[in-house]
Amino acid sequence: MVFKWRSGIYRWLLCLLLTFQSLMAVGGGAAGGAGPSLEQLTLVYLYNFLKFTEWPQGDALNELTLCVSENAKFGAELGDLAVRTAQNKNVRILRIALGADTRICQLLFIDRAEHVLGIREWLRGTANRPILLVSDLPGFLDIGGMIMLTEENNRLQFEVNLDNVKSTGLKLNSQLLKLAREVRGR
Amino acid sequence: MRGFMRFSIFSCAFAALKPALADDNQQLYDMPLDELVNVEISSASRFKQKSSEAPSAVEVLTAKDIASFGWRTLADALNAIRGLYVRNDRNYSYLGARGFMRPGDYNSRILIMVDGRRMNDAVYDSGFIGEEFMLDMNLIERIEYLPGSGSSVYGANALLGVINVITKQGKDFNGGKLYAEGGSQGMFRVRGTYGKQFDNGLDVLLNASQYSSDGASSLYFPQFSSIDGGFSRDMDHEQSSRVFTQATFRDFTFHGGFVDRYKQDPTASSGSIFNDKDNYYDDRSAYMDLDYNSQVADNLNLELRGFQHWYNYYGITPYYATVGGQSNVRVLNYDSANARWWGGEFKLTGTQFQSHKWATGVDFQYDAQQQLLNYDVNPYQVYASSTRQGTRLGIYAQDEYRVLENLILNTGARLDQNHMIPDWQLNPRIGLIWEAMPALTAKLLYSSAFRAPNVFERDYNVLGYAPNPNNRQELIKSYEAVLEWRPGNGVRVLSTLFLNNLDKLLIQDQNPASPTYLMFINAGKYNARGFEFSAEKQWDSGRMFKLSWTHTNTQAAGTGQNGWAPASPNNMVKLHYVEPLFDDLFRLGVEEIFIDQQLTLAGNLLPAYHLMNLNLALSKPFHGLKAGLTMYNALDQHYLVAASGDQSLDALTMDGRTLRLRLEYGF
Numbered sequence: 001m002v003f004k005w006r007s008g009i010y011r012w013l014l015c016l017l018l019t020f021q022s023l024m025a026v027g028g029g030a031a032g033g034a035g036p037s038l039e040q041l042t043l044v045y046l047y048n049f050l051k052f053t054e055w056p057q058g059d060a061l062n063e064l065t066l067c068v069s070e071n072a073k074f075g076a077e078l079g080d081l082a083v084r085t086a087q088n089k090n091v092r093i094l095r096i097a098l099g100a101d102t103r104i105c106q107l108l109f110i111d112r113a114e115h116v117l118g119i120r121e122w123l124r125g126t127a128n129r130p131i132l133l134v135s136d137l138p139g140f141l142d143i144g145g146m147i148m149l150t151e152e153n154n155r156l157q158f159e160v161n162l163d164n165v166k167s168t169g170l171k172l173n174s175q176l177l178k179l180a181r182e183v184r185g186r
Numbered sequence: 187m188r189g190f191m192r193f194s195i196f197s198c199a200f201a202a203l204k205p206a207l208a209d210d211n212q213q214l215y216d217m218p219l220d221e222l223v224n225v226e227i228s229s230a231s232r233f234k235q236k237s238s239e240a241p242s243a244v245e246v247l248t249a250k251d252i253a254s255f256g257w258r259t260l261a262d263a264l265n266a267i268r269g270l271y272v273r274n275d276r277n278y279s280y281l282g283a284r285g286f287m288r289p290g291d292y293n294s295r296i297l298i299m300v301d302g303r304r305m306n307d308a309v310y311d312s313g314f315i316g317e318e319f320m321l322d323m324n325l326i327e328r329i330e331y332l333p334g335s336g337s338s339v340y341g342a343n344a345l346l347g348v349i350n351v352i353t354k355q356g357k358d359f360n361g362g363k364l365y366a367e368g369g370s371q372g373m374f375r376v377r378g379t380y381g382k383q384f385d386n387g388l389d390v391l392l393n394a395s396q397y398s399s400d401g402a403s404s405l406y407f408p409q410f411s412s413i414d415g416g417f418s419r420d421m422d423h424e425q426s427s428r429v430f431t432q433a434t435f436r437d438f439t440f441h442g443g444f445v446d447r448y449k450q451d452p453t454a455s456s457g458s459i460f461n462d463k464d465n466y467y468d469d470r471s472a473y474m475d476l477d478y479n480s481q482v483a484d485n486l487n488l489e490l491r492g493f494q495h496w497y498n499y500y501g502i503t504p505y506y507a508t509v510g511g512q513s514n515v516r517v518l519n520y521d522s523a524n525a526r527w528w529g530g531e532f533k534l535t536g537t538q539f540q541s542h543k544w545a546t547g548v549d550f551q552y553d554a555q556q557q558l559l560n561y562d563v564n565p566y567q568v569y570a571s572s573t574r575q576g577t578r579l580g581i582y583a584q585d586e587y588r589v590l591e592n593l594i595l596n597t598g599a600r601l602d603q604n605h606m607i608p609d610w611q612l613n614p615r616i617g618l619i620w621e622a623m624p625a626l627t628a629k630l631l632y633s634s635a636f637r638a639p640n641v642f643e644r645d646y647n648v649l650g651y652a653p654n655p656n657n658r659q660e661l662i663k664s665y666e667a668v669l670e671w672r673p674g675n676g677v678r679v680l681s682t683l684f685l686n687n688l689d690k691l692l693i694q695d696q697n698p699a700s701p702t703y704l705m706f707i708n709a710g711k712y713n714a715r716g717f718e719f720s721a722e723k724q725w726d727s728g729r730m731f732k733l734s735w736t737h738t739n740t741q742a743a744g745t746g747q748n749g750w751a752p753a754s755p756n757n758m759v760k761l762h763y764v765e766p767l768f769d770d771l772f773r774l775g776v777e778e779i780f781i782d783q784q785l786t787l788a789g790n791l792l793p794a795y796h797l798m799n800l801n802l803a804l805s806k807p808f809h810g811l812k813a814g815l816t817m818y819n820a821l822d823q824h825y826l827v828a829a830s831g832d833q834s835l836d837a838l839t840m841d842g843r844t845l846r847l848r849l850e851y852g853f
Contacts, residue, residue: 036214037387041225044214048222075357076383080211097724099625099672104726121625125674154226179219 052173067105112137242332254775256801256816268734279316283346285738290831297344307497317426318447335635356381356391369846372400421452442474485538491531541588572645576605592621629668643706654705676724688712714740728766755782775801795825
């Protein structure tokens with residue numbers, strides 16, 4: 001009986017190896033025209049938001065800090081962004097936990113993977129501060145958010161709630177607003 | 187078969203030739219915004235149901251915590267969590283929760299999952315947490331612990347809680363890692379990891395490791411002082427080998443894992459010969475699953491999964507028998523379990539109704555083989571040989587209803603069929619979550635769960651055990667109130683009040699006069715009540731401070747030992763502190779765990795103990811090299827824990843101070 005089980009295991013290990021390798025092969029073969037992942041593209045958007053936003057404290061900032069919520073699904077892609085500069089300032093990336101001090105953030109990305117109750121707490125913790133609030137949570141603009149990322153036809157778009165932006169003293173570049181799918185409170 | 191081989195070698199070479207295109211990512215950053223809105227995404231968006239959305243006082247540990255404290259196994263990490271405690275009997279590690287643990291029982295009352303897949307085996311229904319657990323610690327992204335009976339969504343065996351271990355992805359490694367670890371007791375571990383996300387979105391991860399430890403070179407057991415002076419020498423050897431693979435492509439994720447652990451038994455369990463080298467256990471688990479997780483419509487998420495698992499255990503027990511009129515003949519007894527099971531999961535999550543978030547699903551498992559075998563090798567004699575197969579089916583539904591802006595009502599129910607018991611089981615759960623103030627959340631929770639007898643409790647038939655075709659399911663009802671305060675600045679304060687009523691618990695009848703003598707019968711009744719308090723603060727600098735206190739009072743009845751339950755410390759205090767040093771070049775982690783006095787199975791009182799672990803780690807790689815040094819049990823406490831039911835000892839002394847040094851090279 002034991003011997004039988006054993007042969008099963010080895011057969012399976014071989015199968016596992018084959019599956020793994022053929023998957024690798026798929027990866028190699030289809031590499032040509034494929035685009036970036038959603039996570040990568042989201043980060044590129046966040047970087048552009050950093051580029052096209054004016055903070056009231058302006059030149060007093062030595063660097064621009066991009067904060068992402070604790071459960072945001074970014075991995076190694078964050079490293080691509082950490083080497084960039086925006087508005088001649090170094091970009092710093094921080095993954096922060098709910099309840100952590102957000103005052104150091106210029107931009108806060110709240111992933112929709114966060115708990116619904118949590119997202120409300122994030123918003124409360126940043127209320128009236130000059131922090132650009134971005135999320136991919138549907139309905140984000142109705143609950144106090146500033147920029148919402150949304151997927152349409154496999155492309156990433158964004159919508160802006162300008163009322164929420166202006167009330168904190170932030171200014172968005174008109175170039176950015178032109179490309180938004182929708183701008184409220186213009 | 188040969189053709190397949192050729193194909194695999196070819197595809198392997200092909201994959202290796204694929205150029206890495208990291209610079210493409212930088213080009214994306216330089217792209218003008220008006221072009222960016224037209225870039226097509228390679229993988230569809232993910233809308234994963236988070237287990238923390240279940241109504242519970244969830245506790246989460248992360249890869250950062252694992253690195254800060256140098257936890258060696260899942261057991262080490264779980265021992266750090268509020269309300270949980272681990273006992274090791276030098277054979278296996280066992281998990282207790284909120285004052286409940288029965289020495290001698292396996293981990294069949296806690297559900298252990300890897301990325302949402304149930305890991306409990308199909309013979310003992312036990313979830314492994316030590317070196318016999320499926321994953322190496324480097325693969326763990328997060329450990330989520332949901333206290334309380336979580337049957338409504340997660341399924342059977344979630345009586346005391348659910349532990350879901352979430353793995354990292356290939357992109358988290360982004361290259362290869364070579365790892366070596368060495369330490370006291372002749373311990374070493376070597377490991378190789380490769381992880382990568384390719385530019386078409388395919389993410390792969392491959393990990394393999396080998397571990398070996400001589401263990402304590404000499405252990406003294408006063409009970410055996412007539413044999414070799416009571417010293418068990420070089421009998422604590424442990425070894426494990428693991429392979430784990432994961433591949434994600436678009437909405438599909440494949441997992442495959444294998445773990446084999448060998449452990450010598452220095453404690454002479456089950457009446458074996460003391461200090462005999464051939465006394466050991468070997469546990470092998472393997473599984474693979476394919477998961478499809480996709481947002482099929484705007485507000486609808488579909489998850490499908492197929493899986494196949496294997497589990498094989500065997501133990502060699504040398505003992506003295508009388509053979510052919512000759513007494514004291516050394517005989518090897520072979521004890522084993524073989525299991526194979528497969529099945530599927532279907533889950534739908536939706537948010538299309540205003541203020542509602544619902545989930546419904548079906549879990550199906552076919553236990554294709556559940557075999558128990560016990561025999562003497564020479565002279566050959568079979569004691570137990572039984573085999574079973576059958577189905578397990580669970581159907582569940584759950585709804586999160588936002589009654590008011592700050593009030594959520596969470597209701598759910600699960601209907602279970604299990605081939606070990608005749609009746610379907612219906613278990614509800616209900617939770618009220620109220621945001622009383624901006625930073626203050628209150629929860630009121632009720633749930634119930636069941637556990638069907640496993641084949642070991644039903645069929646096992648060797649000396650000291652009797653099969654019982656008539657035993658039935660255990661039940662738990664749990665009540666909990668939670669108050670959580672997050673005032674900001676990284677502060678979190680939590681307190682809970684809980685009551686767990688376990689009824690018809692399966693225990694072995696030890697009364698020789700009883701007609702059910704040595705059978706597992708539904709006679710136990712446990713009542714555990716208590717409270718927890720925890721406070722933590724995280725600083726931006728990386729400093730962290732966390733303190734938790736769990737107080738419980740667990741009373742047992744009908745178990746032959748009524749009153750204060752064995753292995754149930756009244757108080758547990760855990761302190762965790764991380765300090766970044768030299769501009770966060772190093773991190774110092776201090777872990778201090780206090781476990782109050784507890785009773786053994788024989789009713790003896792074991793003293794309280796402190797366990798302090800110190801870890802110093804390089805927090806950032808230095809020329810690709812990472813390093814860490816951990817001192818376990820820094821105070822060198824030779825503390826005692828309760829022994830298990832099949833051990834002739836009553837208490838076991840644990841290891842004193844040990845050291846481990848780890849090095850990792852990334853490329």
